[in-house]
Amino acid sequence: MQRDRLAVFTVFALNGLALGSWASRTPALAAQVHAAPGVFGLALLGASVGMLAAASVSGRIIERLGARAVVAGSTALAAASLVLVGFAPDVPLLAGALLVIGASVGLLDVAMNVAAVAVERRAGKPLMPVFHAGFSFGALAGSLAAGLAAAHGWSPGRHLTVAAVVAVAVLLLVIRAVPGSRPEHSEEGTPSRAPIRRPVLWLLAAVALCSAIAEGASSDWSALLMSVERGVGQGAAALAFAGFQLVMALTRLAGTYAQRRFGPARCLAAGSVLAAVGLLAAATIPVAAVGYAGFALAGAGLAASFPMALSLAGDAGKRGDGTGGEREIGFVTAIAYTGFLAGPPIVGGIAQVTDYGMAFGFVAVVAALILPAALGARRARDREEAALTVES
The missing domain is CATH 1.20.1250.20 (MFS general substrate transporter like domains)
Structure with missing residues (x-):
């Protein structure tokens, strides 16, 4: 697999890893903020709202800055917000952290797909389903890691901090190979x-x-x-x-x-x-x-x-x-x-x-x-x- 394909596949996997990590800890998060199911459901809505709002403006941002810069910035922001989610002490702060992680993932989703299209064009063949397989495997890995963390008594804060550090470290290894520096159209x-x-x-x-x-x-x-x-x-x-x-x-x-x-x-x-x-x-x-x-x-x-x-x-x-x-x-x-x-x-x-x-x-x-x-x-x-x- 060429460097740009491997880099984009890895970014997709990191996105899935982030989702699998926090979404699998929702029972512990609900207990941490002492939220009833209905109230906790409203907090979770923050992630969806953030994703939708960010995706609606992402195209013009990526056009201006390039896919690589947006992938780097949004992944870093998602990692930081993972930590905020893990340590949120109450429902309002959890909802705010989920809003931020939703917005960062919304930007990342579009940017990584733009980078994937660039790799497809270079390769001259369709590769998008393979990249999305990376997301699926990343989500499965995140879910399995979350299960192990919970089984060993790790708090959401400790678990999601480790996940965030791993995500940033992997990002630094691959970001230079992600296509999409600032475009000159x-x-x-x-x-x-x-x-x-x-x-x-x-x-x-x-x-x-x-x-x-x-x-x-x-x-x-x-x-x-x-x-x-x-x-x-x-x-x-x-x-x-x-x-x-x-x-x-x-x-x-x-x-x-x-x-x-x-x-x-x-x-x-x-x-x-x-x-x-x-x-x-x-x-x-x-x-x-x-x-x-x-x-x-x-x-x-x-x-x-x-x-x-x-x-x-x-x-x-x-x-x-x-x-x-x-x-x-x-x-x-x-x-x-x-x-x-x-x-x-x-x-x-x-x-x-x-x-x-x-x-x-x-x-x-x-x-x-x-x-x-x-x-x-x-x-x-x-x-x-x-x-x-x-x-x-």
Whole structure:
């Protein structure tokens, strides 16, 4: 693996490591700040709000400063905020720390995807799913480390401080190889319209949004479906989430071959069908083994949706000088984050008035919508290219 690919893969893994580290310590954090579940849930909302706010302005910041500088700054800020989260003594300070970590991760998400697109362009082949596999493996590693820390009686402050130091040390080793120093753009080939006025970007955002809703619901509610509706124990129920994440990570490793062999539109369409079938099976067939298999199938189907949508968004913003795509990736990411923000509460509301089976039936429909959005995005891109050809 070349230095720039390894560096970007490592940055994705660091992002996942940060998420897995603090998200897995939420029981200890809730006890530390003496928060009831409802109040603690409001504090957690700070992270989502920070991510959405930062992602909405990240494209222009990266255009001005370059992806490498934003990766370095946002990772350092995320590490510092990890420490603040770990030592937060009360709910307001915890919410503030989570707001900061959400904003830093929002900037990092867009910057690392812009850097990933730059590596794809240099390599001349699709690599985005592999980089997102790095995030998945990083999140798994963070979760395992958090479990070990908790088992050995480490406080959140001690654990997250160690995680922050490790993240900064690794960042210093790889940051010089991350592409995206301050860009010097030419006007050749610059897209004539803002992202908000381009149908192809709205359709790619729809792909990412539906993927985010389905992924967030599977992460947050799969264990509850297995426990409440299928009657398995809490420990066994957690395996549904673990299986979902592991299969997603492994499938992403094969994403480069699949995208080159079949093309992104076919991969997105096939993934949509797999995810919808898996989620529908988990929702409707009252057999625990089918539930586990369904969530694993959903992980495989959703694996490529988010990374391919961002890769295609970057391609839609490519300039004639080989740069560009920052605003387009930021636009798609910001809309996708609304899915991570609103999806789990919507699913929870449906489950409240019906049951978890009906809620995941809704999620299956959302996953199925990736298919028409992906095909529509391909047609919209073809129309744009045809119009540019006529103008030239």
